[in-house]
Each structure stands twice: as C-alpha cells, then as structure tokens.
Amino acid sequence: MAAESGKIDPMHQFEVTPLGGGFHLGGHEILFTNSALWMVVAAITLGIFMWGGMRRQLVPGRWQVAVEGFTGFISSMMTQNIGSEGRKFTPYVFSLFMFILFCNLLGMLPLGVFGIHPFTVTSHIAITGVLALVSFAIVLVVGFWRHGLHFFSLFVPHGTPLPMIPIIAPIEFVSFMVRPFSLGLRLFVAMTAGHVLLKVLSGFVINGFNAETVWLGSIVSVLSFILMIGISALELLVAGIQAYVFALLTSLYINDAVNLH
Amino acid sequence: MDAEAAKLIGAGLAAIGAGMAAIGVGNVFGSFLESALRNPAAADGQQGRLFIGFAAAELLGLLAFVVAMILLFVV
Numbered sequence: 001m002a003a004e005s006g007k008i009d010p011m012h013q014f015e016v017t018p019l020g021g022g023f024h025l026g027g028h029e030i031l032f033t034n035s036a037l038w039m040v041v042a043a044i045t046l047g048i049f050m051w052g053g054m055r056r057q058l059v060p061g062r063w064q065v066a067v068e069g070f071t072g073f074i075s076s077m078m079t080q081n082i083g084s085e086g087r088k089f090t091p092y093v094f095s096l097f098m099f100i101l102f103c104n105l106l107g108m109l110p111l112g113v114f115g116i117h118p119f120t121v122t123s124h125i126a127i128t129g130v131l132a133l134v135s136f137a138i139v140l141v142v143g144f145w146r147h148g149l150h151f152f153s154l155f156v157p158h159g160t161p162l163p164m165i166p167i168i169a170p171i172e173f174v175s176f177m178v179r180p181f182s183l184g185l186r187l188f189v190a191m192t193a194g195h196v197l198l199k200v201l202s203g204f205v206i207n208g209f210n211a212e213t214v215w216l217g218s219i220v221s222v223l224s225f226i227l228m229i230g231i232s233a234l235e236l237l238v239a240g241i242q243a244y245v246f247a248l249l250t251s252l253y254i255n256d257a258v259n260l261h
Numbered sequence: 262m263d264a265e266a267a268k269l270i271g272a273g274l275a276a277i278g279a280g281m282a283a284i285g286v287g288n289v290f291g292s293f294l295e296s297a298l299r300n301p302a303a304a305d306g307q308q309g310r311l312f313i314g315f316a317a318a319e320l321l322g323l324l325a326f327v328v329a330m331i332l333l334f335v336v
Binding site: 011077080081182185186189190192193241244245248249252 | 309312313315316319320323324326327330334
C-alpha cells in the first residue's frame with residue numbers, strides 16, 4: 001500500500017489542460033486552457049488592485065498607499081537606472097513587473113484545499129520567453145531607432161584597446177544575444193523549482209501518514225510539514241524577487257539601448 | 262553502466278552546480294551586508310547592484326537545475 005501511494009507526480013501541476021472546446025484558425029486548434037484562465041485571473045486581479053488605488057486623494061487611504069508604493073518603486077528604479085528618459089519606459093516595465101508578480105503570487109495561493117488548483121503561469125518558458133522576447137525587441141527597436149548603426153558600438157565597450165576588439169566584440173555579442181534566453185529562463189526555472197520542491201515535500205507528508213509504521217511516518221510528516229511552511233514563505237520571497245529581477249534587468253537592458261555604454 | 266543509471270548519476274552531479282550557486286548567492290548577500298554595516302548611508306543606493314549580482318549568481322544554479330531536469334525527464 002505504501003509503495004502504491006508513493007506515486008505523487010510533482011510535474012503534474014504544470015500540465016496545460018484545455019477548458020471547454022476551441023476553434024480552428026489557420027490549421028491550428030485554438031483552445032482556452034487553464035494557463036490562459038489564470039492569466040485572465042491575474043489581469044482582472046491586477047485591474048481591480050490598480051482601480052481601487054487610483055483615487056488621487058490628497059490624503060491617500062491604505063489602498064492608495066499600496067498602489068503608490070509600487071508605482072513609486074518602479075518609477076524610481078527607472079530614473080535611477082536610465083535617467084530622465086526612463087520615464088517613457090516606466091509604463092511597460094511597471095505592467096511587466098505587476099503582471100509577473102501577480103502571476104507568481106496567484107500560483108502560490110493554497111486554493112487546492114477548496115478543490116481549485118491554481119496554475120502558475122510563469123512556470124512555463126512559453127510565457128516567460130515571450131515576455132523576455134518583448135523586452136528584447138524593445139531594446140533592439142529603441143537602440144536602432146535612436147542610434148542607427150551606431151548601436152553596434154554596444155559590442156565594443158568604451159576605451160577598449162584596438163588589438164583587443166576582435167576578442168571583446170564576439171564575447172559582448174554572445175552576452176547580448178543570450179539575454180532574452182537567460183531572462184526568460186531565470187523566471188521560469190525559479191518558479192518551477194519552487195513548486196516542484198513544495199510538491200515533493202507534500203508527497204512526503206501524505207506518504208508519511210499512509211506509511212505502515214504509523215508513528216515513524218507521522219514524525220516524517222510533521223517535520224516535512226514544518227519545512228513546507230518555511231519553504232512556502234521562501235517561495236513568496238522568491239516570487240517578489242524574481243518579478244523585481246525581471247523588471248530590473250529589463251530596465252538595465254533598455255538603459256543600454258538608450259544611453260549605449 | 263546502464264544508461265538509466267548514468268542519467269540519474271548525471272542529474273545528481275548537476276546538483277553540485279546548484280550548491281555552488283548557493284555559495285555564490287550567499288557570497289553576494291554576505292558581502293553586501295558586510296559593507297552595508299560599514300557604511301549604512303550608502304547601502305540603499307546599491308540595492309540595484311545587489312540584485313544584479315544575485316541574478317547573475319543565481320542563473321548558473323538554475324541552469325544546473327535545468328540540466329538535472331533535462332536528464333531526468335527529457336533525455
């Protein structure tokens with residue numbers, strides 16, 4: 001019995017399943033999946049959060065302070081990293097930060113006890129990769145728009161000695177081209193790893209109580225459960241940090257495009 | 262050696278990378294705290310750089326995790 005109950009698949013939570021029927025478009029089947037559903041949920045929650053805080057009261061209430069904390073945080077980060085021109089990109093980076101943060105946090109909600117299984121949208125590279133590619137596309141468009149072909153001087157840092165250029169330029173080129181990959185991968189893996197860890201620990205809890213030696217299994221279960229609470233708190237921290245790191249790196253990359261270096 | 266066994270050993274070896282990244286991340290935050298306590302006034306201004314260093318160190322650990330996952334589930 002204990003051997004049978006050991007089959008708790010930690011990867012099952014990442015399965016994208018269609019909800020209801022779809023339609024065909026250009027030879028592809030377009031389906032409304034649980035991933036899309038949780039993106040919609042995140043967008044609606046974000047909309048409500050922002051709507052409730054944009055009252056423009058002279059003496060802000062608690063909700064308005066919460067929203068203004070986020071907006072002030074991002075806009076100060078943009079001016080610090082890019083300078084006065086960073087204000088133009090603040091709306092994009094702010095939307096990016098808030099969407100990622102809400103997706104991360106909604107995936108952490110313990111709704112499983114009510115039978116609804118939250119889906120962490122950011123645990124798929126299909127989503128984070130697209131977000132990273134959008135950031136990268138903005139960097140390319142802004143860079144070539146503002147500097148033309150002079151944008152390629154990004155690959156030759158200021159003050160590089162002439163003999164070093166053939167060595168430095170390819171390295172800089174590779175480090176530039178790998179950016180969208182590393183940006184998307186970081187968020188996706190951080191969320192996936194955390195959720196796999198939580199599921200593995202919850203497997204320990206369940207299997208411990210189902211074990212044949214009940215007293216020994218219970219000790220394992222209780223210890224694993226205490227560890228799970230700690231890891232959950234750590235995951236909430238990671239959810240915030242990863243959203244911040246994504247926004248921070250995007251702002252740094254845009255800085256490269258705006259100001260070169 | 263059995264191919265399945267080699268896969269599992271490879272995934273286990275990839276975990277060394279995750280541990281190394283833990284050292285790196287700890288080093289980033291430790292050094293930041295050390296210098297922040299020497300000059301607390303300058304600490305807030307360096308928070309952006311702190312997280313850049315954290316992101317760079319963490320990425321390599323996450324890559325090690327990806328290698329382990331690919332060995333376990335994909336190959």
